[in-house]
Amino acid sequence: MKYRLFLVAALIFAASFPDFSIAQAVKVKPAKSPAAKKADPVKSDTPATESKTTINKAPVLLPAVKTGISFWSSASSALPFPELPYEYGALEPVIDKLTVEIHYDRHHRAYYNNFMKAIADTKMASMPITEIFANIAEFPVAVRNNGGGFYNHVLYWENMSPKGGGEPTGELAEMIKKYFGSFSAFTEKFNEAAKSRFGSGWAWLSYDPLNGELFVSSTANQDNPLMQVAERKGIPLLALDVWEHAYYLKYQNKRADYVTEFWKMVNWPEVDKRLKAAVGR
Amino acid sequence: MNFEFPSLPYAYDALEPHIDKLTMEIHHTKHHRAYFDKFVAAVAGTELESKTLEEIFAGISKAPVAVRNNGGGFFNHNLFWEILSPNGGGQPTGKLAEAIAAKFGSFDEFKTRFNDAAANRFGSGWAWLSVKADNSLCVCSSPNQDNPLMDVHDCQGTPILGLDVWEHAYYLKYQNRRPDYIGAFWSLVNWEKVSENYMKALK
Ligand SMILES: [Fe+2]
Ligand SMILES: [Fe+2]
Numbered sequence: 001m002k003y004r005l006f007l008v009a010a011l012i013f014a015a016s017f018p019d020f021s022i023a024q025a026v027k028v029k030p031a032k033s034p035a036a037k038k039a040d041p042v043k044s045d046t047p048a049t050e051s052k053t054t055i056n057k058a059p060v061l062l063p064a065v066k067t068g069i070s071f072w073s074s075a076s077s078a079l080p081f082p083e084l085p086y087e088y089g090a091l092e093p094v095i096d097k098l099t100v101e102i103h104y105d106r107h108h109r110a111y112y113n114n115f116m117k118a119i120a121d122t123k124m125a126s127m128p129i130t131e132i133f134a135n136i137a138e139f140p141v142a143v144r145n146n147g148g149g150f151y152n153h154v155l156y157w158e159n160m161s162p163k164g165g166g167e168p169t170g171e172l173a174e175m176i177k178k179y180f181g182s183f184s185a186f187t188e189k190f191n192e193a194a195k196s197r198f199g200s201g202w203a204w205l206s207y208d209p210l211n212g213e214l215f216v217s218s219t220a221n222q223d224n225p226l227m228q229v230a231e232r233k234g235i236p237l238l239a240l241d242v243w244e245h246a247y248y249l250k251y252q253n254k255r256a257d258y259v260t261e262f263w264k265m266v267n268w269p270e271v272d273k274r275l276k277a278a279v280g281r
Numbered sequence: 282m283n284f285e286f287p288s289l290p291y292a293y294d295a296l297e298p299h300i301d302k303l304t305m306e307i308h309h310t311k312h313h314r315a316y317f318d319k320f321v322a323a324v325a326g327t328e329l330e331s332k333t334l335e336e337i338f339a340g341i342s343k344a345p346v347a348v349r350n351n352g353g354g355f356f357n358h359n360l361f362w363e364i365l366s367p368n369g370g371g372q373p374t375g376k377l378a379e380a381i382a383a384k385f386g387s388f389d390e391f392k393t394r395f396n397d398a399a400a401n402r403f404g405s406g407w408a409w410l411s412v413k414a415d416n417s418l419c420v421c422s423s424p425n426q427d428n429p430l431m432d433v434h435d436c437q438g439t440p441i442l443g444l445d446v447w448e449h450a451y452y453l454k455y456q457n458r459r460p461d462y463i464g465a466f467w468s469l470v471n472w473e474k475v476s477e478n479y480m481k482a483l484k
Pocket of ligand 2: 308312358445447449450
């Protein structure tokens with residue numbers, strides 16, 4: 001319940017940036033304004049996090065977060081299907097062009113279309129998707145499956161980049177070290193979550209707003225850590241799709257190889273932005 | 282040891298063009314094999330080792346999850362290979378045909394029910410035709426590698442026909458088009474074998 005209140009507060013907070021439209025969020029990528037960088041830290045409504053991290057509490061809902069909090073705070077029925085942030089072949093050789101094309105244009109688009117159908121003319125149409133997730137047990141299973149499928153893939157595409165790889169820096173790196181011991185201990189834990197998810201699902205790095213911790217988990221099918229039904233709830237920072245469709249054309253039964261290769265594509269600046277946005281609210 | 286990894290009752294390319302050779306090869310030698318190996322490792326040295334799969338499934342809720350996942354994967358694929366054939370297709374005859382007509386109204390109606398079960402199973406899983414304890418037929422689906430013999434299943438019975446709808450079963454050829462794979466499946470069903478399974482399942 002505390003968590004639900006938190007989400008609501010976060011959404012009100014996000015909604016207080018009226019000049020940040022969806023159109024901007026999706027298509028425009030304005031330069032970081034110096035003002036945003038220098039903005040005074042705001043009081044966080046999660047004091048638990050303050051003593052635990054050194055993260056700047058400034059509102060980092062920066063436009064550079066392509067589909068960040070502002071994007072998701074609009075009414076679900078108004079959400080567009082975001083463009084892929086790179087070409088289909090851009091993740092080669094880690095993820096082949098055909099896989100990206102089918103995955104984005106067929107699987108992801110179908111989740112989006114089916115989600116829109118499932119919420120049309122219901123009270124969910126005007127709710128932000130995060131609020132739907134927070135109360136997912138009340139809603140039809142089609143909303144859970146397709147809403148999750150829509151949201152999860154947006155995160156997945158955006159937390160990869162043809163220029164990805166390496167290791168995180170700054171506060172994200174510090175927090176990973178703090179909660180996992182080291183970067184390699186973290187990747188090992190994440191790999192284990194990804195490999196041991198039996199059947200279809202996702203592996204996650206998330207931020208727990210109740211205690212300010214980072215944690216690794218996996219979810220079945222198209223569930224995610226924002227959902228009421230998640231074993232441990234949090235704000236997802238890094239998403240890895242381990243449905244067979246995500247890797248089968250290239251890796252077949254070798255999911256472990258796909259998981260290992262994934263790290264070469266991770267867009268750490270994007271993950272860092274998600275962390276800042278999650279902590280900042 | 283009780284358990285044996287079966288060889289395929291036909292060549293890897295025998296189900297072409299409906300199921301391609303590479304899919305069959307990986308499915309049998311990698312996926313199925315891995316379930317078998319992990320299942321054997323999971324039961325080794327435990328009291329489960331001397332039981333039959335049916336006995337293990339009847340108490341699966343109390344077994345480790347590795348036994349459920351890999352024992353299911355082992356058994357389900359055994360059945361799957363057997364009910365497929367390069368000379369399959371058509372319709373069942375005899376007692377099974379009568380039972381299908383009695384339960385579902387017609388063979389087409391049964392197919393529609395089975396297709397829906399297979400298409401609507403979200404994520405990984407199986408569609409089944411099984412025989413319940415009262416000898417009646419039942420169409421259902423299960424997640425992951427569960428099956429109707431397991432005590433966790435919501436429509437328990439003896440499976441006589443199974444369709445693998447994990448993406449690995451069809452992705453190389455059909456990608457996101459699961460319904461096309463389900464449609465092709467009917468050209469491969471070995472109804473003689475399914476009838477034999479049906480007669481054996483009757484109590
Ligand atoms: Fe996917
Ligand atoms: Fe399979």
